[in-house]
Amino acid sequence: MEAKIAIAIDDLTVAYNYKPVLWDIDLQIPEGVLMAIVGPNGAGKSTLLKSILDIIKPLAGSVTVYGKPYKKQRDLVAYVPQKGSVDWDFPTTALDVVMMGTYGALGWIKRPGSAQKKQALEALEKVGMLSFQNRQISQLSGGQQQRIFLARALVQNAAIYFMDEPFQGVDATTEKAIIQILKELRKAGKTVIVVHHDLQTVPEYFDWVTFLNVKKIATGPVADIFNDDNLTKTYGINYKASIAEGTL
Amino acid sequence: MKEYIDLLVSDYTLQIITLGTAVLGALCGMLGSFAVLRKQSLLGDAISHASLPGIAIVFLVLGVKNNNGLLLGALCSGLVSAVFIKGIISKTHLKSDTALGIVLSTFFGFGMLLLTYIQKLPNANQSGLEKYLFGQAATLLASDVWLMSAIAGVSLLVVLLFWKEFKMVLFDADYTKTLGFHVKFIDTLITSFIVIAIVMGLQTVGVVLMSAMLLAPAAAARQWTNSLAKMVFLAGMFGAVSGVLGTAVSASANNLSTGPVIVLIATLFVVVSFVFSPIRGLLFKQIKLWKNRNDLKLMKTLLFMYNLVKDHENVSHPHKIQLLNNFQGYTKKSLKRLQAEDLILLNKSDWSLTKKGFHTAKNLYTHQ
Ligand SMILES: Nc1ncnc2c1ncn2[C@@H]1O[C@H](COP(=O)(O)OP(=O)(O)O)[C@@H](O)[C@H]1O
Ligand SMILES: [Mg+2]
Numbered sequence: 077m078e079a080k081i082a083i084a085i086d087d088l089t090v091a092y093n094y095k096p097v098l099w100d101i102d103l104q105i106p107e108g109v110l111m112a113i114v115g116p117n118g119a120g121k122s123t124l125l126k127s128i129l130d131i132i133k134p135l136a137g138s139v140t141v142y143g144k145p146y147k148k149q150r151d152l153v154a155y156v157p158q159k160g161s162v163d164w165d166f167p168t169t170a171l172d173v174v175m176m177g178t179y180g181a182l183g184w185i186k187r188p189g190s191a192q193k194k195q196a197l198e199a200l201e202k203v204g205m206l207s208f209q210n211r212q213i214s215q216l217s218g219g220q221q222q223r224i225f226l227a228r229a230l231v232q233n234a235a236i237y238f239m240d241e242p243f244q245g246v247d248a249t250t251e252k253a254i255i256q257i258l259k260e261l262r263k264a265g266k267t268v269i270v271v272h273h274d275l276q277t278v279p280e281y282f283d284w285v286t287f288l289n290v291k292k293i294a295t296g297p298v299a300d301i302f303n304d305d306n307l308t309k310t311y312g313i314n315y316k317a318s319i320a321e322g323t324l
Numbered sequence: 325m326k327e328y329i330d331l332l333v334s335d336y337t338l339q340i341i342t343l344g345t346a347v348l349g350a351l352c353g354m355l356g357s358f359a360v361l362r363k364q365s366l367l368g369d370a371i372s373h374a375s376l377p378g379i380a381i382v383f384l385v386l387g388v389k390n391n392n393g394l395l396l397g398a399l400c401s402g403l404v405s406a407v408f409i410k411g412i413i414s415k416t417h418l419k420s421d422t423a424l425g426i427v428l429s430t431f432f433g434f435g436m437l438l439l440t441y442i443q444k445l446p447n448a449n450q451s452g453l454e455k456y457l458f459g460q461a462a463t464l465l466a467s468d469v470w471l472m473s474a475i476a477g478v479s480l481l482v483v484l485l486f487w488k489e490f491k492m493v494l495f496d497a498d499y500t501k502t503l504g505f506h507v508k509f510i511d512t513l514i515t516s517f518i519v520i521a522i523v524m525g526l527q528t529v530g531v532v533l534m535s536a537m538l539l540a541p542a543a544a545a546r547q548w549t550n551s552l553a554k555m556v557f558l559a560g561m562f563g564a565v566s567g568v569l570g571t572a573v574s575a576s577a578n579n580l581s582t583g584p585v586i587v588l589i590a591t592l593f594v595v596v597s598f599v600f601s602p603i604r605g606l607l608f609k610q611i612k613l614w615k616n617r618n619d620l621k622l623m624k625t626l627l628f629m630y631n632l633v634k635d636h637e638n639v640s641h642p643h644k645i646q647l648l649n650n651f652q653g654y655t656k657k658s659l660k661r662l663q664a665e666d667l668i669l670l671n672k673s674d675w676s677l678t679k680k681g682f683h684t685a686k687n688l689y690t691h692q
Contacts, residue, residue: 093417126498129498129501129502130501130502131498131501131502150502150503150504151504153502154502155498155499155502157496157498157499161496161498162495162496163363163495166361166494166495166552167361167546167549167550167551167552167555168491168495168550168551168552169550169551172491173495176492176495176496176499176503179488179489179492179500179503179505180502180503180504180505182488184489184505185485185486185489187487187488188488212550214550228499
């Protein structure tokens with residue numbers, strides 16, 4: 077059975093200051109996969125997510141979500157940015173950040189009320205952070221901050237989730253909790269796309285994988301394409317040594 | 325003090341100035357909070373310096389001499405500078421501080437050039453423009469204060485209306501964009517109001533010190549709270565109090581110009597807040613550090629004792645204090661404190677671990 081295509085990327089090219097960072101990317105992501113995007117530092121993984129989400133304007137190319145342009149389908153898509161992309165010293169609480177997940181449906185000017193708060197509390201509970209709801213966000217550990225970001229996206233109740241390194245700097249318990257949630261999302265028929273750093277856990281966590289290094293190297297089921305050949309093409313000949321040294 | 329209050333009650337001009345500086349302070353504090361949280365503190369500085377040529381050009385070219393006309397010039401040139409800064413950052417590889425620096429010095433330099441030229445003109449009407457450099461609160465008229473109050477009212481309304489949008493853009497602009505909000509619009513709105521606040525302050529505080537007026541109350545307020553709403557409110561209060569106190573001080577002491585005194589008082593708020601705030605203050609942090617260090621020393625002593633006794637059958641068997649002599653961490657005082665916390669028992673020259681002490685140490689050991 078052929079699955080529906082959730083995301084279709086066509087000839088996407090992105091440059092910063094005329095330096096190409098993504099080159100001519102064609103990528104089709106089937107509905108219902110839990111996909112890892114892997115590639116070395118600076119490969120353009122974050123940039124790929126940002127240009128799919130229209131945060132960065134690409135030089136060329138198009139992105140469709142279930143056959144329509146992304147801009148018409150925003151409601152279907154939720155984003156978990158890289159944790160380091162915001163200032164965690166910002167004066168606000170965990171609950172407040174998670175509430176932001178409701179703002180999109182709320183629209184301009186309208187204030188969040190008890191319905192929105194209820195949604196946010198449910199999401200906090202899902203990620204095991206209910207008792208931290210009133211904590212100032214700088215008082216949370218790295219793993220807890222990551223859970224908050226995840227909860228904010230869960231509130232959106234989207235069909236497609238994009239996450240940028242959700243396992244970065246988290247403790248082992250949080251990593252297990254997060255992967256559990258991701259697998260539940262997949263079970264519920266959602267499509268989950270994760271920029272991932274740790275090659276060793278790819279076969280265990282994911283069923284689909286995309287190799288990226290400026291160009292798309294390969295994409296497909298982990299069982300078929302997660303092999304030496306593609307790893308070498310993406311990371312270079314010495315990738316095994318680099319993994320051992322932890323420099324990837 | 326009493327003299328000043330008598331003066332305030334009887335002197336209409338002083339009332340106007342006090343009201344004006346209070347409103348200005350509140351406005352600056354409120355909008356300054358957003359400038360501080362955007363980490364664009366230098367933006368305010370650049371825009372205020374960049375408003376100078378606008379004043380001079382309006383005076384020179386259009387021959388306008390009234391305050392509102394001149395401030396309109398300042399507003400235009402402040403906005404133009406903001407557009408320049410954004411443009412330079414997005415179109416070149418320059419870092420944002422560099423772009424801000426370039427715009428600040430170019431615009432301000434040009435403004436000073438024009439000001440010097442104006443001062444040499446034979447036409448006698450030119451006097452009074454220098455007041456925009458360091459401000460001259462004494463020239464505030466009732467109509468100026470009304471304008472300021474109206475603008476403060478509108479700003480407050482906009483802040484309340486777009487509260488959630490402002491908060492979200494300040495915290496995470498990329499995410500805001502994915503929710504379908506027009507981030508550029510929100511950003512422009514915030515910048516515009518900051519520019520307006522700056523322009524409103526030029527007559528009172530002046531080009532040079534204006535950015536301090538914008539940032540100081542907000543920086544002070546940040547120290548006292550972890551809630552954005554409370555921070556904005558507190559910053560407004562600090563700003564207003566600085567205005568009122570500054571006016572009082574300069575009215576009581578002859579020849580002190582009001583603007584710099586207000587800024588000085590706002591800065592005092594910053595210093596006090598940075599030292600004494602219970603959440604983030606340096607003093608509190610230092611005390612916590614000392615306390616932690618002391619606790620750590622105690623725990624080290626306890627661990628040392630634990631290691632001495634852990635293989636004995638009776639862990640609470642007394643030992644000589646001398647045994648601790650080759651361990652650097654202990655003092656009579658620390659032993660007393662350990663006893664006070666029920667972790668050890670002292671008996672003349674002997675010490676012994678209590679049950680509680682033994683278990684505390686054991687836990688520490690396994691968690692190390
Ligand atoms: N805002 C930016 N301006 C200029 N260059 C950038 C910017 N963001 C990323 N880059 C560059 O683009 C390349 C890809 O970055 P990124 O997408 O963050 O890679 P990854 O997430 O795979 O580590 C890197 O070389 C990086 O230096
Ligand atoms: Mg990245």
